[in-house]
Amino acid sequence: MNYDIIIIGAGIVGCSIARELSSYNGSVVVLEKENDVSVGTTKANSGIAHAGFDAKVGTLKAKFNVLGNKMMPSLSNDLDFPFKQNGAIVLGFEEESLEILKDLLNRGIVSGVERLKIISKDEILKLEPNVNPNVKYGLLAPTSGIVSPYEMAIAYVENASSNGVRFDFNSEVIRIERDKNEYVVTTASNKTYVGKVIINCAGVYSDKIHSLASNKKSPFTVISRKGEYCLLDKMYGDMASHTLFQTPSKLGKGVLVTPTTHGNLLVGPNAQDEVDNANVDTTIEGLKEIWDKASLTMPNLPKRGVITQFAGLRSHLKESDDFIIGFDNELIGFYDVAGIESPGLTAAPAIAKHVSKEVATYLNLGINLHFNPIRKAIPQISALPNEVREKLIKENPLYGHIICRCEVVSEGEIVEAIHRVPGAKDLDGIKRRTRAGMGRCQMGFCTPKIMEILARELHEDIDEITKNGHHSYMVEKR
Numbered sequence: 001m002n003y004d005i006i007i008i009g010a011g012i013v014g015c016s017i018a019r020e021l022s023s024y025n026g027s028v029v030v031l032e033k034e035n036d037v038s039v040g041t042t043k044a045n046s047g048i049a050h051a052g053f054d055a056k057v058g059t060l061k062a063k064f065n066v067l068g069n070k071m072m073p074s075l076s077n078d079l080d081f082p083f084k085q086n087g088a089i090v091l092g093f094e095e096e097s098l099e100i101l102k103d104l105l106n107r108g109i110v111s112g113v114e115r116l117k118i119i120s121k122d123e124i125l126k127l128e129p130n131v132n133p134n135v136k137y138g139l140l141a142p143t144s145g146i147v148s149p150y151e152m153a154i155a156y157v158e159n160a161s162s163n164g165v166r167f168d169f170n171s172e173v174i175r176i177e178r179d180k181n182e183y184v185v186t187t188a189s190n191k192t193y194v195g196k197v198i199i200n201c202a203g204v205y206s207d208k209i210h211s212l213a214s215n216k217k218s219p220f221t222v223i224s225r226k227g228e229y230c231l232l233d234k235m236y237g238d239m240a241s242h243t244l245f246q247t248p249s250k251l252g253k254g255v256l257v258t259p260t261t262h263g264n265l266l267v268g269p270n271a272q273d274e275v276d277n278a279n280v281d282t283t284i285e286g287l288k289e290i291w292d293k294a295s296l297t298m299p300n301l302p303k304r305g306v307i308t309q310f311a312g313l314r315s316h317l318k319e320s321d322d323f324i325i326g327f328d329n330e331l332i333g334f335y336d337v338a339g340i341e342s343p344g345l346t347a348a349p350a351i352a353k354h355v356s357k358e359v360a361t362y363l364n365l366g367i368n369l370h371f372n373p374i375r376k377a378i379p380q381i382s383a384l385p386n387e388v389r390e391k392l393i394k395e396n397p398l399y400g401h402i403i404c405r406c407e408v409v410s411e412g413e414i415v416e417a418i419h420r421v422p423g424a425k426d427l428d429g430i431k432r433r434t435r436a437g438m439g440r441c442q443m444g445f446c447t448p449k450i451m452e453i454l455a456r457e458l459h460e461d462i463d464e465i466t467k468n469g470h471h472s473y474m475v476e477k478r
């Protein structure tokens with residue numbers, strides 16, 4: 001199969017680039033080793049659309065963070081994914097915090113962040129009554145927001161797909177060779193793809209992908225830096241309305257407490273280097289660390305409100321503290337988008353515009369006059385006004401059959417999630433697209449029903465249904 005562009009990796013970086021490239025006339029395929037989009041770092045992070053005051057002035061991180069943050073409101077409208085500009089406050093608990101906050105303020109102003117302001121203890125407590133009354137100062141960043149990272153990636157992919165991009169899942173790239181002016185990419189299932197340009201968006205594996213293409217050690221090394229989280233029940237979601245950071249101090253970098261786009265409260269992350277790129281297990285020590293640190297922000301955080309824990313891996317570069325974005329100097333037509341740690345989710349929309357323009361110019365691609373930038377999300381029965389809900393149920397009674405009681409998700413939503421392109425193939429895919437199983441009971445009640453729907457719609461036996469692909473079967477094979 002021949003393509004103009006082969007993108008490796010379907011995280012937020014690969015998906016956003018794929019969508020932007022679909023606005024040009026070129027053939028694009030995305031190869032992803034897992035069975036779905038957004039199963040790497042993109043599914044497990046803080047979900048903050050950072051304002052952009054934190055990154056060092058003049059870096060790619062600062063540039064693309066500020067640009068990406070500004071794109072978020074209109075992008076979330078076009079692609080219909082959850083985003084809210086809730087604002088953030090960096091809290092200082094010591095007298096010396098004021099100088100650090102002023103530094104962040106100045107850094108933000110130089111990088112182009114608007115409406116930043118230092119606020120007093122009284123102002124903080126008025127905005128956020130649950131914050132520790134020992135707080136002294138805060139930096140208010142009204143342009144900071146919260147976003148659902150996996151829904152953002154899914155929205156990008158559905159739109160890219162409807163604009164002609166091909167997504168091949170279960171396609172782990174294991175070999176990259178140069179043949180004349182093209183790359184020949186081979187996957188673990190022995191399929192080959194030929195492309196003029198390769199865009200390396202493989203997250204924590206991007207150094208390995210670079211080595212495959214160059215046949216020597218990658219010029220950059222990715223260190224997987226784990227961050228752990230606790231997610232609290234929606235009952236506690238309104239304990240904070242802003243995203244609450246802590247000023248870095250002699251006690252360390254601190255953790256955040258934030259509402260999520262779906263009304264939960266999120267606490268974390270810590271930072272722990274990992275040798276295993278696939279290890280996203282949480283640890284007792286890590287969870288204790290984040291809980292203790294978060295208690296400085298909010299002393300009355302309810303432990304019994306925790307409904308789940310998770311961890312994600314940052315792609316931290318050993319050699320530099322900035323993103324790597326650009327064509328490689330030695331490998332013709334090989335483009336790296338590597339070291340995309342935080343604020344990578346925020347920066348992705350702006351990175352994608354930049355990368356697609358560079359690649360389209362390199363390949364001399366024209367504009368796709370049929371490009372449609374609009375994508376609509378699956379209707380969420382729980383969020384619809386009564387009249388709209390009733391009309392939908394009349395048209396399709398499956399929308400009146402509630403499967404997930406905690407999040408109020410109907411069979412109609414689940415069926416649609418399976419049949420979208422690319423659709424859900426397992427329980428986690430359903431969860432990320434509809435929220436079925438994301439609630440208090442964490443799939444305790446709805447699992448068997450969702451398995452039956454998956455089996456019916458995918459024409460599979462029930463013992464073929466997995467939690468998240470590979471061999472994560474839910475019932476023993478007969």
Ligand SMILES: Cc1cc2nc3c(=O)[nH]c(=O)nc-3n(C[C@H](O)[C@H](O)[C@H](O)COP(=O)(O)OP(=O)(O)OC[C@H]3O[C@@H](n4cnc5c(N)ncnc54)[C@H](O)[C@@H]3O)c2cc1C
Nearest residue numbers: 009011013033040041042046048173203227343344345346
């Ligand atoms: C703890 C934590 C908190 C964060 N918080 C924020 C935040 O609040 N705001 C923010 O802006 N950013 C945040 N980030 C950063 C953000 O999550 C990342 O920048 C972003 O998700 C990176 O996306 P990606 O597409 O590069 O990587 P990934 O999502 O990991 O995607 C890479 C994909 O490549 C695939 N792949 C790898 N090897 C191969 C291969 N050989 N063949 C085929 N496919 C392959 C993987 O399976 C994966 O799906 C955070 C990150 C972490 C870990």
